[in-house]
Amino acid sequence: MGKESYIGGDYIETTGGDAKTFAGKSIVNSSVQQFAQTGETAGVSYKANAAPPSLGSLDLIKIKINTTFDVCHDEVSSFSEFKNFWILEDKGKYYHWLSLRGNSDDKNKPDPLPITLASTDNFVFTATFKTKGPITCKIRVQDSNKKYVFKEQQHPKKNKDEEHELTFTCDTKPYKDTVQYLENFTLHFEYSEDGTNWVPMKSVKFCLYLTWKTPLYNNFENLPSVSDTMQIKCQPNKNQKNIFETLLWLGCKGGSGKGNTGKTKEENEEIVLDSIFKQFETLKIIRRREGQNRPDGTSYLTKNWSAEGLGYWRGISAVDANPLTDARDPRAYMFYDAATGAYIERTVGLF
Known part of the structure; x- marks a missing residue:
C-alpha cells in the first residue's frame, strides 16, 4: 500500500518501502494542519534524532591483535611456510584482518581468521584507518554481545588517502577464568564527528579461541622434527609463537563456559578437563578443518580423516x-x- 504525504499545497505519493529523513538539527512542523500522512500506520512517528548513514569519510583497512600466540594450520611442515600460518601480510607487516588481502597466500586462508587470547588477558588491538577526505572524529568499538567495550579513541584530522593507526584497549575481562569458543566474534566500529551522533563504519568478524589461562607453550617437548613439535614459530613474523588450530578448537569448544564454577582452582581444572575429554568418548575425534575446502576449492588438509577420526x-x-x-x-x-x-x-x- 502506498503512503501519501501532504506538504502545504503539494501532493507527494510514495509507492512503497521505507522513507527516512536525516537532518543535522531538529525538524519543526509549524502547523499540524499542513502535515498529514495516510497509510497502514496513521500519523507521524516522532523518535530520537539519528545520524545519517556513513558517507564513507573514513575506512577501516587493517587490524592487528595484540596476542601472545597466533594460530596455525595443523600441517605446518616448515616454520618458513607462510601459507599455513593464519596471519595476513601487507607491505611486509602482519595483521589479523585486512579489508583487502593482497598476498596470494592470504587469499586461501580462513575467513573469519582464527585468533586466540587468554581469558586473563586485556583485549588490545591496533586498527589502521584511511581517510577519504579531511575529517577529525571519535571512534568507538564493541563486540556484538557488548562484553568487550573498548575505550573511545580520537582520530586526528588527516588529508585524503592518509593512513593512521589507533590502539584500542578493553580494560575489563568479561570472560575471565573461563574457556570460550566464539566462532563468530564480531567487532563493530562507529565514528562520530560531534561525540553525540554515531555512524556505523564497519563490522569485522573473527573466530576467537579464549583459553582459560595462558597456554603452557614451553612445556611441550621440542623434538628434532618440526612436525613433531608443538613449539611452532612463524619465521616471517619475527618467530611469533603459534598454536595448532585443532588444539585450540577441541579445547575451547569442549570447555566453553567452564572454568569458574568450582570452589578451588583444582576443581575448576578438573571441570574443564572433563568437559574437553568428553568429546573423546566417541573415539572419533577430527581436526578443525577436516573435509573443508579453501576458497579456491582445494582441501585445507592433505588427509581426510572425517569418516574414521x-x-x-x-x-x-x-x-x-x-x-x-x-x-x-x-x-x-x-x-x-x-x-x-x-x-x-x-x-x-x-x-
Whole structure:
C-alpha cells in the first residue's frame, strides 16, 4: 500500500518501502494542519534524532591483535611456510584482518581468521584507518554481545588517502577464568564527528579461541622434527609463537563456559578437563578443518580423516613401541602399526 504525504499545497505519493529523513538539527512542523500522512500506520512517528548513514569519510583497512600466540594450520611442515600460518601480510607487516588481502597466500586462508587470547588477558588491538577526505572524529568499538567495550579513541584530522593507526584497549575481562569458543566474534566500529551522533563504519568478524589461562607453550617437548613439535614459530613474523588450530578448537569448544564454577582452582581444572575429554568418548575425534575446502576449492588438509577420526584409536601402538631407534631415520618419529608394519606420520591428533 502506498503512503501519501501532504506538504502545504503539494501532493507527494510514495509507492512503497521505507522513507527516512536525516537532518543535522531538529525538524519543526509549524502547523499540524499542513502535515498529514495516510497509510497502514496513521500519523507521524516522532523518535530520537539519528545520524545519517556513513558517507564513507573514513575506512577501516587493517587490524592487528595484540596476542601472545597466533594460530596455525595443523600441517605446518616448515616454520618458513607462510601459507599455513593464519596471519595476513601487507607491505611486509602482519595483521589479523585486512579489508583487502593482497598476498596470494592470504587469499586461501580462513575467513573469519582464527585468533586466540587468554581469558586473563586485556583485549588490545591496533586498527589502521584511511581517510577519504579531511575529517577529525571519535571512534568507538564493541563486540556484538557488548562484553568487550573498548575505550573511545580520537582520530586526528588527516588529508585524503592518509593512513593512521589507533590502539584500542578493553580494560575489563568479561570472560575471565573461563574457556570460550566464539566462532563468530564480531567487532563493530562507529565514528562520530560531534561525540553525540554515531555512524556505523564497519563490522569485522573473527573466530576467537579464549583459553582459560595462558597456554603452557614451553612445556611441550621440542623434538628434532618440526612436525613433531608443538613449539611452532612463524619465521616471517619475527618467530611469533603459534598454536595448532585443532588444539585450540577441541579445547575451547569442549570447555566453553567452564572454568569458574568450582570452589578451588583444582576443581575448576578438573571441570574443564572433563568437559574437553568428553568429546573423546566417541573415539572419533577430527581436526578443525577436516573435509573443508579453501576458497579456491582445494582441501585445507592433505588427509581426510572425517569418516574414521584420528588414528590414536585405530589400534596403532604408542611411539615407544616403534622398532626404529635411529634418529637419522624420519620413520623413527612416526607411529608404528604392528599389525600392518606401516609407519604413519604423527599429527596433532596422534599423541
